[in-house]
Amino acid sequence: MGNGINRTLSADWPYPRLAAHRCGGTLAPENTLAGFDACVRYGYRMVEFDAKLSADNQLFLLHDDTLERTTNGHGAAAEHTWQQLATLDAGAWYGPQFAGTRLPTLAEAAERCARDGIAANIEIKPCPGRDEITGTLVASGALTLWQGQTPPLLSSFSFEALAAARDAAPSVQRGMLFDEVPDDWLRIVRELDCVSFHANQRYLTERLVAEIHCAGLRVLAYTVNDTARAQLLAQWGVDMICTDRIDTLRPHMFSAPANPA
Ligand code: G3P
Numbered sequence: 193m194g195n196g197i198n199r200t201l202s203a204d205w206p207y208p209r210l211a212a213h214r215c216g217g218t219l220a221p222e223n224t225l226a227g228f229d230a231c232v233r234y235g236y237r238m239v240e241f242d243a244k245l246s247a248d249n250q251l252f253l254l255h256d257d258t259l260e261r262t263t264n265g266h267g268a269a270a271e272h273t274w275q276q277l278a279t280l281d282a283g284a285w286y287g288p289q290f291a292g293t294r295l296p297t298l299a300e301a302a303e304r305c306a307r308d309g310i311a312a313n314i315e316i317k318p319c320p321g322r323d324e325i326t327g328t329l330v331a332s333g334a335l336t337l338w339q340g341q342t343p344p345l346l347s348s349f350s351f352e353a354l355a356a357a358r359d360a361a362p363s364v365q366r367g368m369l370f371d372e373v374p375d376d377w378l379r380i381v382r383e384l385d386c387v388s389f390h391a392n393q394r395y396l397t398e399r400l401v402a403e404i405h406c407a408g409l410r411v412l413a414y415t416v417n418d419t420a421r422a423q424l425l426a427q428w429g430v431d432m433i434c435t436d437r438i439d440t441l442r443p444h445m446f447s448a449p450a451n452p453a
């Protein structure tokens with residue numbers, strides 16, 4: 193392969209090997225501050241979470257386009273104002289002990305990161321048709337809300353959102369999320385000036401990890417819940433493993449990701 197292969201890996205990778213998927217993996221309601229509590233309890237120093245916009249452009253944490261699965265609300269998240277979303281229960285679906293848990297704003301997540309010394313992978317998860325503005329506002333928020341902290345790593349499945357993030361805040365590092373890996377992945381990550389390749393772990397091979405590293409990019413694997421698979425991926429050099437099983441993939445079992453000398 194040509195076009196930039198054999199680049200040196202960036203040394204600017206201040207992140208640990210393990211990240212808690214959707215804040216607290218399966219140990220807490222996803223994308224909530226209760227997830228941060230679980231993350232801290234299990235010794236994790238990094239979270240991944242999903243960020244999107246309310247109808248009135250408040251940035252908040254939620255995975256789905258709709259409210260039903262993880263809140264007591266109904267319909268499209270994008271059709272609700274923040275005032276409406278802020279009243280929803282985002283914890284009772286998971287267990288009665290979490291009843292009353294609220295949807296966090298991006299600012300509240302940033303405060304939690306600062307308080308607990310946690311780094312963040314902010315996945316830009318735009319509501320349908322809102323890719324560009326969500327990318328722009330998340331990137332601006334990453335700059336202003338994370339001042340003085342480990343800089344967050346942005347990622348998205350949306351090319352448009354990441355392009356807008358790149359234009360709004362070029363200095364905030366970006367990673368492209370892929371499910372099946374397209375043949376032109378290198379063109380895509382170069383166009384977005386990404387530092388990392390975020391891969392569905394099932395499509396990763398030792399050879400692909402080596403190719404991505406040769407292109408000068410870090411590798412994140414999602415969502416890895418099997419301990420033996422996580423250890424194999426770490427052995428291949430996968431730089432970050434995003435997991436739901438923060439209770440079984442323990443930080444002491446993994447070394448820090450390699451950094452160039
Ligand atoms: O960022 C990795 C992972 O979170 C992507 O999938 O659907 O859990 O947001 P999803």
Ligand code: MG
Binds near residue numbers: 214240241242315
């Ligand atoms: Mg995600």
